[in-house]
Amino acid sequence: MDKTFYIETFGCQMNAHDSEKVVGVLLEKGYREVETPQDASYIFYNTCSIRDKAEQKVFHRLDTFKRESGKGKVFGVLGCVAQQEGEKIFARAPHVSLVAGSASYSKLPQMLVRLEAGEKRVTGLKFDEQEAFETPFARRDNPYRAYLTIIEGCDKSCAYCVVPFTRGPERSRTSHSVIAEARQLADSGYTEIQLLGQNVNSYRDPSPAAWDFATLLARVGEIPGLRRVRFTTSHPRDFVKDIIDAIDQTPTLCNHVHLPVQSGSTSVLAAMQRQYTLEEYMLRIDWIKKARRNIAITTDIIVGFPGETERDFADTLNLLDTVEYDSLFNFKYSPRPNTAARSMADPIPEAEIARRHVILQEHQRAIQIRCSSLLVGAVEEVHVEGRNKALNQWIGRTSTNRTLNFTHPETDRDLVGTYLPVQVTRAGPNSLVGAAALDGSESIPRVV
Numbered sequence: 266m267d268k269t270f271y272i273e274t275f276g277c278q279m280n281a282h283d284s285e286k287v288v289g290v291l292l293e294k295g296y297r298e299v300e301t302p303q304d305a306s307y308i309f310y311n312t313c314s315i316r317d318k319a320e321q322k323v324f325h326r327l328d329t330f331k332r333e334s335g336k337g338k339v340f341g342v343l344g345c346v347a348q349q350e351g352e353k354i355f356a357r358a359p360h361v362s363l364v365a366g367s368a369s370y371s372k373l374p375q376m377l378v379r380l381e382a383g384e385k386r387v388t389g390l391k392f393d394e395q396e397a398f399e400t401p402f403a404r405r406d407n408p409y410r411a412y413l414t415i416i417e418g419c420d421k422s423c424a425y426c427v428v429p430f431t432r433g434p435e436r437s438r439t440s441h442s443v444i445a446e447a448r449q450l451a452d453s454g455y456t457e458i459q460l461l462g463q464n465v466n467s468y469r470d471p472s473p474a475a476w477d478f479a480t481l482l483a484r485v486g487e488i489p490g491l492r493r494v495r496f497t498t499s500h501p502r503d504f505v506k507d508i509i510d511a512i513d514q515t516p517t518l519c520n521h522v523h524l525p526v527q528s529g530s531t532s533v534l535a536a537m538q539r540q541y542t543l544e545e546y547m548l549r550i551d552w553i554k555k556a557r558r559n560i561a562i563t564t565d566i567i568v569g570f571p572g573e574t575e576r577d578f579a580d581t582l583n584l585l586d587t588v589e590y591d592s593l594f595n596f597k598y599s600p601r602p603n604t605a606a607r608s609m610a611d612p613i614p615e616a617e618i619a620r621r622h623v624i625l626q627e628h629q630r631a632i633q634i635r636c637s638s639l640l641v642g643a644v645e646e647v648h649v650e651g652r653n654k655a656l657n658q659w660i661g662r663t664s665t666n667r668t669l670n671f672t673h674p675e676t677d678r679d680l681v682g683t684y685l686p687v688q689v690t691r692a693g694p695n696s697l698v699g700a701a702a703l704d705g706s707e708s709i710p711r712v713v
């Protein structure tokens with residue numbers, strides 16, 4: 266069997282970065298990544314179980330892989346559905362030979378050796394609390410912006426969430442190893458780093474240095490060569506004012522905080538076991554709004570949690586008006602395996618959840634149209650991420666994490682990776698349009 270592999274990834278940035286690490290580990294052991302499942306001997310599917318019917322979708326995709334990829338392949342299921350369903354996957358998809366959760370990826374090459382030696386089924390489902398999956402070999406997809414995991418797992422127990430079961434307890438990396446990797450990324454030409462964690466701000470340095478998250482954030486932001494540092498996702502309970510002070514004092518820290526609220530009703534927050542009241546959440550919003558720079562705020566909302574009344578839902582709509590989020594992810598509640606909310610009384614009918622979902626989307630869209638229109642005429646610095654050839658536009662991202670598509674007179678030059686000032690000429694609810702503001706202040710990326 267040749268050592269070719271194909272990997273497909275579904276889910277959040279943590280999953281995307283996990284796949285980058287898996288690819289790096291396998292390349293280091295002599296495996297070769299290919300573009301299609303047809304060309305691969307090993308087919309990996311890195312899964313997510315956050316959304317409704319995630320398991321069915323995974324099995325459907327696995328069936329498609331089997332049908333379309335040809336004979337003699339080895340199939341591996343990775344990620345949250347692998348951790349959640351475990352060996353049950355072998356029964357439902359007998360063509361699968363390997364099932365592994367995120368805490369086991371560093372052992373993937375050994376698992377493949379066992380399969381190559383003739384074992385029929387191999388699993389990696391244990392949580393090693395000492396182990397955060399780190400590798401010097403991560404093969405990052407973007408040459409300018411890098412993900413960097415600082416904490417794995419979650420110690421909270423939100424009533425609707427599978428993550429504590431699928432990613433295990435919190436394990437923070439030492440500040441020394443985070444800084445060393447960030448420096449190495451900057452030295453290799455990366456100018457933007459995104460610090461990752463399920464609850465990134467619950468970070469606790471296990472080394473004697475004992476840095477908290479705000480200290481780590483500020484120190485990463487001081488690394489020469491970095492232009493932008495982002496972080497996601499923050500848990501409101503652990504969001505302290507020191508984080509805003511760090512942003513105030515460190516120009517490289519981006520003007521964006523993602524602070525998932527989930528509901529605007531304190532009684533729903535209590536039922537969700539979120540560990541904060543609406544009042545406590547609003548105190549954090551107040552800190553962010555009083556920062557020296559204009560910081561964009563985004564959030565996650567779940568509609569239709571069991572027991573959510575019309576009054577609770579109205580409180581959530583009021584919250585949107587008060588905060589004026591730059592954008593939000595709006596999820597329809599669906600019961601997930603092993604979670605406390607699964608057996609809660611007073612479930613909301615699916616049609617009603619769908620109705621509230623649409624109302625919330627429209628409500629937020631109106632807010633985004635109103636707030637975005639205020640940006641017309643402003644000049645924003647963008648990090649250029651790509652090009653839309655059909656529209657003859659470049660795709661940039663602002664420090665506030667907005668997409669700003671823009672024109673530039675030098676159509677022959679490759680601008681990807683550069684930082685440019687762009688004047689906003691039009692604003693839609695989800696993106697901005699503009700033209701390069703040619704004042705000579707653009708910067709060319711260093712060669713990677």
Ligand code: SF4
Nearest residue numbers: 419421422423426428
């Ligand atoms: S904080 Fe809550 S929602 Fe976030 S990963 Fe942990 S349990 Fe899930």
